[in-house]
Amino acid sequence: MECKYFEKLKDYNYGDLLAETDYWIILLAPDQRNLGTCVIALKRFEGDLSELKDEEWLEFSKIVKKLEYALKKAFNSTMFNWGCLMNSSYRKDPPDPHVHWHMIPRYKEKTEFKGLIFEDPCFGSSTMKTKGGIRKVAEDVRIKIIKEIKDNFEI
Template sequence: MECEYFEKIKDYEYGDLLVETHHWLIILAPDQRNLGTCVVALKRDEVELSGLTNEEWFDFSHIVKKLEKSIKKAFNATMFNWGCLMNSSYLEKPPTPHLHWHFIPRYQDPIEFHGKVFEDLCFGSSTMYNRGDSVELSKEFRKKIKTRIMEYFDL
């Protein structure tokens, strides 16, 4: 059975769908402060990592390898941060947590893509605070990012 969160993100309100696996959606995030930032969301209702099945973990491990490899090739990312932070969902009444990961490519040097320069203002820092304003791009520009990623993404 699919959950409300899944239906919401499947409508791509939060970005552009890159890949759908049996258990996960990989979505290009609307905020592209770090070029190639994605959300990897579970396709069923779950709130904790301990609730994942072995099959979901296996599928996720496959996604990690493919996503990191494709972003490295597409944009020459230096490293990657993965975060499973659902804190803000507990600010809602009632709370509505849903298991998902934030995938944030990190860049030691600025990267230029289609005439736009992306700078990772917090590279090398353990904090993501003060990293500048969000970078929301046009649908056409996001399509270019998606196309570049998909050139290297072979699931």
């Protein structure tokens, strides 16, 4: 899938393209500590969540339902954390915030995918203070994760 907005968003390093809707792009996040972690980025450049239009909120709600379903079906996720965290945008001078959401699947049990084990040691708590940096997976595994999500994501 070719996304004309994806090139503009590469500087934000949100991840690999999964899908595109009228107002959002859905990407597999670079950090895969929690299998299937995604970023959902607004296509237009907006710095404030309060400035989202009604139609953007409506479409976002549909993405939430369909993406959660896809991750439960693909990887047996237990639950999901959603966050709109734009803190790193303010490390730049001048700040460059862009509305986007982090969708972090949470797993009560260890999860195996393509020979890799994914654990969620702070299940039931916030992942905000998880130490250990990000978990990148090999490109061939990322491709398989993307395929698994797409096979279950009807957008």
